[in-house]
Amino acid sequence: MKIGILNTGNVGGRLARAWAAAGHDLVLAKDGEDRKLAPLLAELGDRARLGTIREAAEFGEAVLFSVYWPRVEAVVAEVGDALDGKVVIETMNPLGVTAEFKHFHDLDFMRDGSTAEDLQRRLPEARIVKAFSTLAAPVLEAAAWSTSPVVPGVPYASDDAEAGRVTRGLITDAGFRPLAAGSLRAARQIEQLGVFLHHVADHEYGGDADLIRLALAVVEASPGPIARERIA
Template identity: 65%
Template sequence: MKIGILNTGNIGSRLARAWVAAGHELVIAQDGDYWNLEPLLKELGEKARYGTIREAAEFGDVLLFSVYWPRLEAVLEAAGDALNGKIVIETMNPLGVTEEFVHYHDLEFMKNSSTAETLQSRIPTAKVVKAFNILPAPTLEPAAWKDNPVKPNIFYASDDAEAGKAARGLIVDAGFTPLNTGELKSARAIEQLGVLMHRVANHEYNGDETLIRLGVSVIQAQPGPIFRENLV
């Protein structure tokens, strides 16, 4: 599969490694000059090359829209109409930032929308999928979970069955187990799960820095539930 990564940062670089290892071809781009991608390109080898945001969008049958939420408009402008008709997997969280550069979840925005729905409204002919926004980047590698009996899930949502199927395959190729949450509107619940993870990190563990160690998974009971007669 041909994949364009629109902004190859902490998340995009890790998924790039996994997807090249799975045999996919990549064009990786970045929003600004925040990263030196030469070491990553050498690591990825001949299956990947650098391009502008526009070139990555034109190249990919599937696009990874791994963009800092406040930079949404800038990246959309850079990609232009190359996003039209594409499967677009977006990893954003609705984060605001203070003048002191402290990030926070925009809870007011989250009441009635999601980054995925906003992106879909901005590129209506594209097929947007929500995924890869819950796991912190340092845990978006199978090696981070090699000694864990339970592996984390990647939740995804889309209004398009073809796009959901493509995302599901790429989640598996990245080394995780996909969980389909249904229509794109379900992205609201996925993003709100991120808020819950922050609260768990703060109140159950040692503070917010613990978040980079946390994942979430749905576990099926084996052999199954134990049913008993109701007591009257």
């Protein structure tokens, strides 16, 4: 499959490696200094080439929209109509930033919306899918879980069944378990999982710095549920 990556940062770079290894062809774009992509491009060889934001959008049958939330408007303006009809996998979390460059979840925004629904409104002809937002970049590689008894799940949500199917395959190609979460409105709950993981990191582990170690998984009981007779 042809995949465009906007923007190739910590998340996009890791998925680029996985998808190139799975045999996909990539155009990588950077919302910023694209010279930073030189080592990754050298690593990926003939599976990837550099392009502009617009070129990556035009190239991809599927496009990874892995953009810093405050930069969405600028990137959408650069893309124009290049994403019309495309499967667009959106990885963002609704993070605000203070004058001191400290990030925080925009809880007011999250109460009644999601970044995925916002992007769908901005790109009405694109086929938006929410995915890959619940794993921190340092563990968004299958190798990070090589000794784990459970592979993390990557929930995804979309109003487009075929776009969801494509995303499901790309989640598998990245080394994770796809978890269908329903319509795009479910992106609200997926994004709220990020807040939940912050709470777990803070209260159960050594603090928020340990967030990069955490993931969620759905585990099926084996051999199965244990039924007991209920006494009225």
